[in-house]
Amino acid sequence: MKRIFRKILIANRGEIALRLIRGCRELGLTTVAVYSDADRAALHVLEADEAIRLGPAPAAESYLRGDLILEIARSTGADAIHPGYGFLSENADFAEACERSGIKFIGPPSAAMRMLGSKTRARQAADAAGMPRTPGSVQGLASLAEAHEVAAGIGYPVMLKAAAGGGGKGMRAVSSESELASAFASARSEAERAFGSGEVYLEKLIERPRHIEIQILADEHGNCVSLGERECSVQRRHQKVIEEAPSAAVSADLRRRMGEAAVRLAKSAGYTNAGTVEFLLDSEENFYFLEVNTRLQVEHPVTELVTGLDLVHLQLRIAQGEPLPFAQDDITLRGHAIECRVYAEDPDNGFFPSPGRITRLLQPGGPGIREDCGVYEGWTVPLDYDPMLSKLIAYAPTRAMAIARLERALGEYVIGGIRTNLGLFRRILADADFRAARIDTGYLDRLLAQQHPPPPAAHEDAPAIAAAIFEHSTSRVSAASAAPSPQVSNWKTAARREGLRS
Amino acid sequence: MKRIFRKILIANRGEIALRLIRGCRELGLTTVAVYSDADRAALHVLEADEAIRLGPAPAAESYLRGDLILEIARSTGADAIHPGYGFLSENADFAEACERSGIKFIGPPSAAMRMLGSKTRARQAADAAGMPRTPGSVQGLASLAEAHEVAAGIGYPVMLKAAAGGGGKGMRAVSSESELASAFASARSEAERAFGSGEVYLEKLIERPRHIEIQILADEHGNCVSLGERECSVQRRHQKVIEEAPSAAVSADLRRRMGEAAVRLAKSAGYTNAGTVEFLLDSEENFYFLEVNTRLQVEHPVTELVTGLDLVHLQLRIAQGEPLPFAQDDITLRGHAIECRVYAEDPDNGFFPSPGRITRLLQPGGPGIREDCGVYEGWTVPLDYDPMLSKLIAYAPTRAMAIARLERALGEYVIGGIRTNLGLFRRILADADFRAARIDTGYLDRLLAQQHPPPPAAHEDAPAIAAAIFEHSTSRVSAASAAPSPQVSNWKTAARREGLRS
């Protein structure tokens, strides 16, 4: 069905809300932002055409209030809602409520979301589509006895996983029979707490797998294509940290086979719009279906850079009922892209979150650098949401040059006032294993367990000299306040001194 | 000959100096910046590994002092000099001095520069290489009588041009015999003043031509490839304003033929490194050789975006004696890129230059946007050099989407304190002829001659309300100075008030 959009409600915040506003604006669509009280001064409110308050800071009272968001879509005359990632993006009930109210949900139909959203049901769908998956159960385990039976059948080590899972919650590796009972109990209760469903299943544990995922796009006319893979093996506690495209471990033939499997699964589920099929890849180039993410991914920019396409534009066009403007054979990959997820956290102090005011922001630029940033100098990173500040992405003809370019850009990047993981990226990018693409999902945890010497000082004396000159210029300015200039204010002087003395 | 570079001297300033520093850093090369007294606080000084003062602000006493620059290269141990564009980049004497002193000049050999640098000698070389050029003389006109004779032979209208020319200087269109004498005299004296040589020649005037140029790369092993065309027809007073790749007017076959002609010319001249062969294209798809630019061009980023290559990296590798890492058949174009040259000038006031302090700089970002910027908030644009601040470049799958993306980015861009031509780009990008690619080298002058209504107000009352609230927040802050916050300083308050009242 052909629809014409004029106005899109962006049901999200942070960098992805800004990225969606930009994509809409480029297609001539106006945007409605929604915001919580913690986000009144956020960039997405500043940049949208319209902005409506949702409620207090907690997500449950704001960005997760599907009822309120639908009501705002109706009252502002929005034709469609883009959910971004997180929040309501994989909530089939919300998608269904949109369908019922005649406001287009930019994503797959709620039926496809339900079929692929549960990991156990998705495993059944994978079987039906004839795609490889890890050995194990395809339904929730009814009892510990059933768990013992399945585990014995496939052999240890095994993984317990929550059917509704995500982000590593309700997940336990079990290396032998004796550990199963307690792991089963704790995985169930963690899943129950996190997702409101204690359904867990069990699968064979793949040793040192790579995380490889296939981006797909499907229109409402039965066309579905794959846009190549992303490698997301660099993870900490099951959270992606660095993503890249293409994967150094995926040959053209493997890419084709994984892409075909992903497309088969999407078609069998009646899938439309953008989606990602995640796989584990073992060292023998066997791939195993993991799960489907029925939304745009955080890491979609690396696919955009190597394919030359714009996934948000394509999502909007598909949602308007347009056919895909290309066929599988038109998709070619060129060059290499790597993304760093810049977080407000302190890698030198147990990765503690570091919310607070960004007092200084110097951002990189120039050739091959894209930044999808959600913050600005002066913004106070709130406590209430995840700590992602920005995505820094480098594109270059080769993987080695993309790494060199990222290192160059990280050298230009300064975020002051809060702690960030920028230093962690410098460490990973300099690591010999990462540079040789010897990575798997355990790579980063192993790296972090190693002692690492602090980075070499650029100059033994420059920091001390700089500190002294900052101090000297401060006192000079105070003395010379008769001739103020826009560069150095008396107030700033006082502030800097306080900073220096505290 | 294989050379290993470790350190590169950047003999330039502004955005191109920064772009070269970035390119060097990505290849692991350290950089030496040079600067005039007007540029002590410039970005290229801030970002280089080393920085050495050249002299006073005037270019003749700083960036044009080849002797001093060579001496600095020697004393800092630089292996090579990158001249950027402008300044010494097309100075064959400087290239030769580098050759003699054993410091690599990153560009073609001085002999090739001499052969192609003079427009008359380049026309002779074009004839020898069998490439089409405009009818007319291939040597300087000895006398007015000779000018009359040549003009009569090819027929009016004709163009008089300076052999050493550039930037439209010493150039005159002559529509009939009666105008020739005075045009000849004034073109000669203008050329003499501008270039120290009064040599002028005469060629047939092509009506409403497009400016199409071919990027070439040649290594020291006899390999030479073309990287497709750029269209630079949007010009004001013979100065490029907007450039794009590919050209909407160039078919694959025409691209191949123009590329082959450019490569033939380069090979015949013993050319190496990056260069550009400029052509005029008439409405019947005939192309005419115009001139060769023996250096990196301002507009090289659009070629980088559509080819996926990095021209600065390739320049450095070629200069180290490496063979080109690809053949002609490996070059493919994908998508469309458009560049805007952001200048400190006032389009609403006769394009007067607008040097001064940049009090506000909000830069665009996100998907498909590259900015090669040479300035920062707080920088004072000096009087002494050309007024280019930055290059804003958009890349997208199609020309229409690249235009939409540029419009989106221009909407995010704010430069305060000085006037810029950002509004001019908005006007051009919205123009029906530009959008339909109905452009030629006279297009912009015709557009500017039209009356144009001011852009529609976003909201009738918002500006007045904003001004009132700025004023109100200023007075509120003054009253509440007992509780200063980093957001609003008392001093800033005073500054804002001064601004408001002045």
Add this chain to the structure above:
Amino acid sequence: MKIELEIDGRLRKLDLHPQDNGSYTVELDGRSFAVDAHLLRPGILSLLIEGRAFRCVLEHGPAEPAIHLETTRIIYRIEDPRSLKSRRAHLGAADGPRPIKAPMPGRVVRLLAAAGDQVEANQGILVIEAMKMQNELKAPKAGRVSGLRVAPGDTVSAGDVLAVIE
């Protein structure tokens, strides 16, 4: 707080009534708006007017203040309601002598008219060079050239009055 300002060629009278949390009721030319305003940094304002969102950037350069709002730049001037003098001076100056000011710092290259000359509107009066470009300054109206205070080679600053057309 009552504010009177000249913006985009119009005189506007506003009355701001601050409410909680950065919101205001604004009375403007007799109408009343609910406005939510948040200063992100000095000079950068997020303004919500009846659901519409605006990014307003204050520019304070050497000349008049201006607001950047979407793709437009709008010059304004706060009027002091107690003083009508400045407003009259500002609005009523069309007929008198008109100065030719240097729009930027530069060097005088040529004079195209002499003191005492009768000139047309838009006739070139002198040429100054800045940033490698020569720029012709024109008469803002027809009249007689007076007070031509510079000579070729002189350096001038932005805002200097170089001549007056009477």
Add this chain to the structure above:
Amino acid sequence: MKIELEIDGRLRKLDLHPQDNGSYTVELDGRSFAVDAHLLRPGILSLLIEGRAFRCVLEHGPAEPAIHLETTRIIYRIEDPRSLKSRRAHLGAADGPRPIKAPMPGRVVRLLAAAGDQVEANQGILVIEAMKMQNELKAPKAGRVSGLRVAPGDTVSAGDVLAVIE
């Protein structure tokens, strides 16, 4: 101007002699440098030391000031040469009681130890949640837990002392 500072764990003594145009002669630990310094904006310094160029960015956040220089972030502390007290207090605090401070604002989720418990170094003492993540705060040294002032559900601010290890 004499300045004494603690940086990167070292005490350094500098004497700055300002020259013309932002250049300085710097005496540092007995050696002498010619330095050219230019403040681009408050907190952003272009520093040239014997031809080498550095971008130095001052960070003044809630904690100690720091300099960002190339890829490193270096914390420093200006010492007042006339007062040795603060320096002694700062450098000599290794053996006494050590506080456990909240590294960021958040909510207390769980206590892992009780007041009076004897704990090992790096043993978890309590868990706080912020930004959708749970974070364990550990004992900075072996000792006895005292002054455990919070309970699950409490909201804490950055820098709050939550417990002390004696």
